[in-house]
Amino acid sequence: MSSVGTVTPDVHHTSHEEDTGLWSWITTVDHKRIAIMYFVTATVFFFVGGFEALLIRIQLMNPEQNLISPELYNQLFTMHGTTMIFLVAMPMAVAFFNYVVPLQIGARDVAFPRLNALSYWIFLFGGIYLNASFFVGAAPNASWVGYATLTLPEFSPGRNVDFWFIGLSILGVASIVGGVNFITTIINMRAPGMKMMRMPLFTWMTLVTSFLLITAIPVIGVALVFLGFDRLFGTVFFNPAGGGDPVLWQHLFWIFGHPEVYILILPAFGVISDVIPAFSKKPLFGYPIVVYAGILIGFIGWGVWSHHMFTVGLGPIADSFFVAATMIIAIPTGVKIFNWIATMWGGSLQFTTAMLFCVGLVAVFTVGGLSGIMHASAPVNLQQHDSYFVVAHFHYVIVGGAMMGLWAGLYYWFPKVCGRYLDETLGKWHFWTTMIGFNLTFFPMHFSGLFGMPRRIFTYSADLNVDIYNQLSTVGAFIFGLSAIIMTWNLIRSWRSGEPAPANPWGAPHLEWSIPSPPHHYNFPGIPEVRSREPLWDPKERADIEAVTMAEPEREPIMPNPSWVPICLAAAITLAWALVMTGVWWIIILGMLPVLFFTFLWAFEPAFPEGH
Amino acid sequence: MxxxxxxxxxxxxxxxxxxxxxxxxxxxxxxxxxxxxxxxxxxxxxxxxxxxxxxxxxxxxxxxxxxxxxxxRRKSENDQPKQIRGxxxxxxxxxxxxxxxxxxxxxxxxxxxxxxQRPISEDALLVEVTGHRFWWEFHYPEYGVTTANEIRLPVDRPVSLRLESADVIHSFWVPVLGGKRDLNPVPAVREGRDKKYNWLYFTPEVTGVFMGQCAEFCGESHALMAKRAIVETEAEFEAWIASWFASEGAAAPEPPEPADAEPGDALPEEVAEARPAGQDEDPRIAQGRELFMNSTCIACHAVQGTSAQGAIAPNLTLFGTRRTLASGIMENNEDNLVRWIIDPQGIKPAAAMPGVDYPGGNWPATNFSEEEVRAISAYLLSLK
Amino acid sequence: MAHAAAAVAADDHGQTNTGISNWKLGFWAFIASECLFFGTLISVYMVYKGAAITGPYPNEIFDVLKTTVSTTILLFSSLAMVLALDQVIKANKKKAILWLAAVILMGAAFLVMEYTSYLKYISYGLTLGSSTFGSSYYVLTGTHKLHVVIGMIWMATLIWLIARDRIPPHKSETVEIAGLYWHFVDIIWIVIFTLVYLIQ
CATH class of the missing domain: 1.10.287 (Helix Hairpins)
Structure with a gap:
């Protein structure tokens, strides 16, 4: 019963109503607290990955430098990629799913609160496990795509690749559990009147992303199982001597890997589709088109994986098919961009930091999208593939797209999270240092790539004549690093003493703004009824909704029990996976026993207080 | 600059x-x-x-x-933009x-x-390219010639590169001559079935020396796996082929028959003796040859017309004519060569060649003195 | 508002938009995920069985008759599962336990038969590392067997719960979801049986 505390519906009340001790965080099943933990953890990993990036940039600042050994460099770039994708961009998006989606659809929590906690703890332990490899000097070093046969024991005899494939498997479990949870939440737990086509775009994109998660992760799961068997039990899936084809790995990896790109970018599209209308004082232009475009991107995203493999030698027919499919995906993406601009067209634009990040995304992501069209053309790809041109491209897409979108969301929803604004002056510093640092880092990479600098190299010949571009990139990277420090400072400062924010500081239209900031732990005292796509913009509807959402509940809503089982089960799962490394059958089977034990505890533990 | x-x-x-x-x-x-x-x-x-x-x-x-x-831009807080939905x-x-x-x-x-991606011409020059960690092997089956790290191509003649890897995936890339294509380890197949190779087709149109390097991450020294493409006139190319066979003076009667003859079964021992000692040969060269031929060097390296017929490391025939050393990462001169022979892994980590003080591949440290290394370098650079 | 009073917290006995409970919907999503998992395993097997460079090859070793018997046993276990659920709904504790025990027994029989088949294939020289056929065959069918084992543990747990009166008829969904899982495992086996054993 400890999750039910006293209710203080005071709008400006900043501290949490419940226990705030460490134990309450460890045992929490509240989606909002889990979201905060996701965000903080992802931010910590963002600094880890960013630190790796800066070391990389220092090493590459001048040609033929030897500040970092090749082996360490390979570990750094492998872990930079793995960290930024699996431990930063994805969980950062999941933090927003967690905080925002239940509030946007009028639910008191996600469908499976304990599973939600489990997802988080597995992600945390998986991330720690992956990075622990540094302390035993065996961080993954075969790049984030881990192409066979380089990952086979013959060429990677150390534990490095074991850490990698086991770490990714652990994280995959968290993603699938999360995906199932959000699909169920969104399909099943919407407030009355919240039809699918009334859902805010962010919720929509969360749904599409969740479907991509539950379908794409199993594919890499199989690939990782194969790799594990090849490494530990002598199968020949990727071993050419035994008839196995290393290219199979690439197919499986990219069948997962391309939907993964949309897993990263669609949440950001969702965020800005909500933020732009709020600061334009206009509803989203072409709502159904933007929704369908997002779904279409998710679908076509399944049929384009081989555009990562044009140099592999699949033959002209396959190449042509994947060229066409890839180019087609540019159309719905373009449609989204035009709809965002049209939303702003004729509006009353208020350039808050959140809005600036949206505008920045539209401007910068377009560059990444267009360079993507260049190497979607297979012959051109033969020149640009695995060069710094591609490095420029995907940073424009992932940083300029996914991360910019999430930062927009951060400034937009922060007042809801803690009842205080993020500081706008610092926010603008954050935005401009990001824009300058980011572009200075990655724009010159187009040139180093065009002039023939391959990626994943710890050094390059002075003859290439690309040192100036690399120097610009290095300077840019440090400015970009500074922007992350500004952001963090802003977060800490505003969390403690930011300007208090009301329930709906931006005059935004969706349900999450109808409840106090920060929300009660049960979110909604009563569940409101929704009658339109922008419920809070209709004065009558708004009054009806707030009569429910701002009311003092007669009786505390019953919320699920806190539980320490999720963290234990997550630890057991991580341990079981880690023991796979031994390659000894009986140890692996013994390692499954704690998982079984905690699963039973889980099943028999009452999810709700007695009598419910 | x-x-x-x-x-x-x-x-x-x-x-x-x-x-x-x-x-x-x-x-x-x-x-x-x-x-x-x-x-x-x-x-x-x-x-x-x-x-x-x-x-x-x-x-x-x-x-x-x-x-x-x-x-x-917002003009005032009370702006009421028209609510257009699409x-x-x-x-x-x-x-x-x-x-x-x-x-x-x-x-x-x-x-x-x-x-x-279509084969360009019947009479294209076929070169079999094999990627190794971390160097390139080029075999010309038409001539029975094998060389390493510097591919020579006659200008205006169509080229077919057949690409394969001996270990992990590499990628052949000389940007001025065209796009890259991966060198995959080709899976073994059941008897009677064909292996599937990757190909690159192009016709070099200008003479010159062009830089290229491995474009698929292949491990520790991936960054140090460069190469050169030397596009030369037909006559220069033919002359190179001819001198390849004449290199150590052993007038090879004609190009050896099959392209993929096992190098293990080598040429007869006498061939090694058959070379004529140059009249005014630097004594260091003779000493170097002696050392080279009687050390573990020849277990991996080959020099045409000698008893050195190793086939797991770069073929060193005409080594003295190469512009670069250690797969295109440094100029080919005596100082660099000495450094390389003394400490290959210091220059290229995870290189398979043993150094003077430490083993490499399956071979023990060579234990050469610096003077011996200089002699070997002199010998190798004399291979022209 | 009427809804406000009715809608309790995020739980599994509140109303849902679809009318399907969260657990069931979530489980369907999980099964979708599993489909992709097995789909990938099966696809790789189909590509890889022909890439084997050394024998034994599929047509040399598979005993279709024996596998047909084990498949039939597994199929009948699904029938038992349906009957068990029916008895739970009817609050017939003893019969429900009986049918669940039958599910476990048939699952065990299936595993034993498959295990003896494994031993036979190994004696023919088909191992994890012998060829791409061996690798993909054992990993595919082994993954399926792991699912069967998990299912059996689940059924055993249900028996224990029913015996202690923890699953009254209004909580029969617990059994229904276990049944969903078990039927899914069966259906996957039908697909494997068809693609692996019948179409060689």
């Missing part, structure tokens, strides 16, 4: 606007926008046309965005417009895909 920042910025801007004017080969020896073969030219013209299409789209998006940002005509317009551009890009792309 240091240049002022504004100068570079100006150049970058110019380059960005006019990719056609890409800098010349000397300045950017590994440039992807300086085509010197038919293959590279097809790619480049495609790139340029796509480049302009994307610039058009970028201009539309940026101009529209800039216009909106300036025009529709416009079917516009939606159709910005679906169909980009779709047409996509078609305009896809059609020439697919034409280029087919044009660049």
């Amino acid at each position: 240091k240049r002022s920042l504004p100068g570079v910025a100006g150049r970058a801007l110019l380059l960005f606007l006019v990719p056609l004017l890409a800098a010349c080969a000397e300045e950017y020896p590994q440039s992807t926008i300086n085509p010197q073969s038919d293959f590279a030219a097809i790619i480049h013209s495609l790139y340029v046309s796509i480049f302009w299409w994307t610039m058009l789209i970028l201009a539309v998006v940026w101009v529209a965005l800039a216009w909106v940002l300036v025009k529709y 416009h079917l005509g516009l939606e159709i317009g910005w679906t169909v417009g980009p779709a047409l551009i996509v078609v305009a890009i896809v059609i020439p792309t697919i034409q280029a895909v087919f044009a660049t």
Whole structure:
């Protein structure tokens, strides 16, 4: 019963109503607290990955430098990629799913609160496990795509690749559990009147992303199982001597890997589709088109994986098919961009930091999208593939797209999270240092790539004549690093003493703004009824909704029990996976026993207080 | 070479606007926008046309965005913008417009895909390229010639490269001659079935020395797996082939029969003795030859016409004519060579060659003295 | 508002938009995920069985008759599962336990038969590392067997719960979801049986 505390519906009340001790965080099943933990953890990993990036940039600042050994460099770039994708961009998006989606659809929590906690703890332990490899000097070093046969024991005899494939498997479990949870939440737990086509775009994109998660992760799961068997039990899936084809790995990896790109970018599209209308004082232009475009991107995203493999030698027919499919995906993406601009067209634009990040995304992501069209053309790809041109491209897409979108969301929803604004002056510093640092880092990479600098190299010949571009990139990277420090400072400062924010500081239209900031732990005292796509913009509807959402509940809503089982089960799962490394059958089977034990505890533990 | 920042910025801007004017080969020896073969030219013209299409789209998006940002700033808190929810005509317009551009890009792309992936000519020069960690092997079955790290090609003759890897995936890339293609470890197949290789087809159109390097991450020294493509006249190429057989003086009667004869079964021992000692030969060279032939060097390296017939490391025939050392990462001169023989893994981590003080591959440390190393270097550099 | 009073917290006995409970919907999503998992395993097997460079090859070793018997046993276990659920709904504790025990027994029989088949294939020289056929065959069918084992543990747990009166008829969904899982495992086996054993 400890999750039910006293209710203080005071709008400006900043501290949490419940226990705030460490134990309450460890045992929490509240989606909002889990979201905060996701965000903080992802931010910590963002600094880890960013630190790796800066070391990389220092090493590459001048040609033929030897500040970092090749082996360490390979570990750094492998872990930079793995960290930024699996431990930063994805969980950062999941933090927003967690905080925002239940509030946007009028639910008191996600469908499976304990599973939600489990997802988080597995992600945390998986991330720690992956990075622990540094302390035993065996961080993954075969790049984030881990192409066979380089990952086979013959060429990677150390534990490095074991850490990698086991770490990714652990994280995959968290993603699938999360995906199932959000699909169920969104399909099943919407407030009355919240039809699918009334859902805010962010919720929509969360749904599409969740479907991509539950379908794409199993594919890499199989690939990782194969790799594990090849490494530990002598199968020949990727071993050419035994008839196995290393290219199979690439197919499986990219069948997962391309939907993964949309897993990263669609949440950001969702965020800005909500933020732009709020600061334009206009509803989203072409709502159904933007929704369908997002779904279409998710679908076509399944049929384009081989555009990562044009140099592999699949033959002209396959190449042509994947060229066409890839180019087609540019159309719905373009449609989204035009709809965002049209939303702003004729509006009353208020350039808050959140809005600036949206505008920045539209401007910068377009560059990444267009360079993507260049190497979607297979012959051109033969020149640009695995060069710094591609490095420029995907940073424009992932940083300029996914991360910019999430930062927009951060400034937009922060007042809801803690009842205080993020500081706008610092926010603008954050935005401009990001824009300058980011572009200075990655724009010159187009040139180093065009002039023939391959990626994943710890050094390059002075003859290439690309040192100036690399120097610009290095300077840019440090400015970009500074922007992350500004952001963090802003977060800490505003969390403690930011300007208090009301329930709906931006005059935004969706349900999450109808409840106090920060929300009660049960979110909604009563569940409101929704009658339109922008419920809070209709004065009558708004009054009806707030009569429910701002009311003092007669009786505390019953919320699920806190539980320490999720963290234990997550630890057991991580341990079981880690023991796979031994390659000894009986140890692996013994390692499954704690998982079984905690699963039973889980099943028999009452999810709700007695009598419910 | 240091240049002022504004100068570079100006150049970058110019380059960005006019990719056609890409800098010349000397300045950017590994440039992807300086085509010197038919293959590279097809790619480049495609790139340029796509480049302009994307610039058009970028201009539309940026101009529209800039216009909106300036025009529709909030004037006052009480602005009441018109609540427009969409416009079917516009939606159709910005679906169909980009779709047409996509078609305009896809059609020439697919034409280029087919044009660049069909075998170009019956009498093309076949070169079998094998990637190793971390060096390149080039075998010319037509001539029975094998060389390493510097591929020689006659100008204006079509080339077919058959690509394969001996270990992990590498990628053959000499940007001025065209796009890259992976060197896959080719899976073993059941008897009677054909192995599937990757191919690259192109015709070099200009003579010169072009830089290239491995473009698929292959492990610790991936960055140090460079190569050169030397495009020369037909006559120079023929002369090179001829001198390959004549190198150590052993007048090889004719090119050895099969391309893939096991190097293990080598030439008869006497051949090694058959070479004529040069009249005014540097005594160091003789000493170096002696050391080379009687050490573990020959377990891996081959020199045409001698008893050195190892086949797991670069073939050193005509070593003295090579421009670069250790797969294109440094100039081929005595000092560098001495450094390399003493400490290969210090220069190229995870290289398979043993050093003077430590083992490598399956071989013990060589234990050569510095004087011995100098003699061996002199010998190798004399192989011309 | 009426809804406000009715809608309790995020739990599994509140109303849902679809009318399907969260657990069931979530489980369907999980099964979708599993489909992709097995789909990938099966696809790789189909590509890889022909890439084997050394024998034994599929047509040399598979005993279709024996596998047909084990498949039939597994199929009948699904029938038992349906009957068990029916008895739970009817609050017939003893019969429900009986049918669940039958599910476990048939699952065990299936595993034993498959295990003896494994031993036979190994004696023919088909091992994890012998060829791409061996690798993909054992990993595919082994993954399926792991699912069967998990299912059996689940059924055993249900028996224990029913015996202690923890699953009254209004909580029969607990059994229904276990049944969903078990039927899914069966259906996957039908697909494997068809693609692996019948179409060689």
